[in-house]
Structure formats: structure tokens, C-alpha cells
Amino acid sequence: MVNYIQSIHNQFEYYKLLGEKTFLQLTEEQLFWKFNEESNSIATVVKHLYGNMLSRWTDFYTSDGEKEWRNRESEFENDIQTKSELIEKWNSGWECFFQVIQNLKEEDLTKIIYIRNESHTVTEAINRQLAHYPYHVGQIVFIGKMICDTNWISLSIPKGNSNLFNAAKFLKPKK
Secondary structure, three states: OOOHHHHHHHHHHHHHHHHHHHHHOOOOHHHHOOOOOOOOOHHHHHHHHHHHHHHHHOOOOOOOOOOOOOOHHHHHOOOOOOHHHHHHHHHHHHHHHHHHHHHOOHHHHHOEEEEOOEEEEHHHHHHHHHHHHHHHHHHHHHHHHHHHHHHOOOOOOOOOOHHHHHHHHHHOOOO
16 A cells, blocks of 8 residues: 555645746746736746645644635745745745655544634645645646746656656566
């Protein structure tokens, strides 16, 4: 049986890496590009993820996941100024999250925590974020693809290369 905690840790690491591979393909200016006034830039999405991660995972067991100090609405008003500041917030949010995940024990998964005064098991809270964070990482990747256009370097199997990928995969020895 696969260990749930290790499995979700691996899943979140994968999505974090997709965001980082997108950042690497973009200039500082491109991280702040918005399609229109109603859309978010990558920097804004990062700011929101950072705010959510700190709120949800700080004092995880002892306080509601929607902290009184969190101002969710301000997360959509970007004030990040540089790529290095964006990367710092990105890493800080993930570090807060991974610190909780790395310290979880199997018996912790059924403990009750609260998010917006609603009870969740730890497993439910993690699954909630496993839907939320990849949703936003997907936005980051999509914005990156729009900006880079034909210069985009695929983060998975490049379009039109599925057969080549599958053929190569089947040639590798099984572990």
C-alpha cells in the first residue's frame, strides 16, 4: 500500500515544480503580464497561493485555517515588485505547507481541524488543497504558455509527440 502522506507530498512537489519550470521560461516583466483587467498575472496568483498557504497551514491544529490576519481580497491586488520577491513568496508559502506535511503521522490524518469554522479531517483539508493548488498552478502554466507562444518548452509530453514518448517509455526496463 502506498503511504498517503508520501504520495501527497510527491504530488504537491510535482505541482510546485511545474510552477517553477514556468517561472524559468519567463522574464521578470512577463510574470506581471495580464490578459485583461479582469484576469490575474502570475505574480497575483502567486500572491494568492502564498496567502492561502500561510493562512491554512500556520498553527494548523490550533487555529482556524482562515486566519483573522489574512486579507484574501488584497491578494488579488498585486504589490509584488520583482521576480526575486515573487520567488521568495512562492518558496515561503510552500515551505509553510511542506513543514506541516513532513511532520504528519498516519494517526494525524483523522484529526479534526477547521477552515472558515467548518470542520475537516486533516485528510479532507489536504485533499481540499490538492484541488486548489494545482488549479492555480495550472493557471500559472497556461499564462506562461500564452506569453511564450511558440517558444514555450513543454512541461510534459510536447504536442504531437505522444507516440514517440510512449514508444520510448515501453523500451525502458521495468523496475
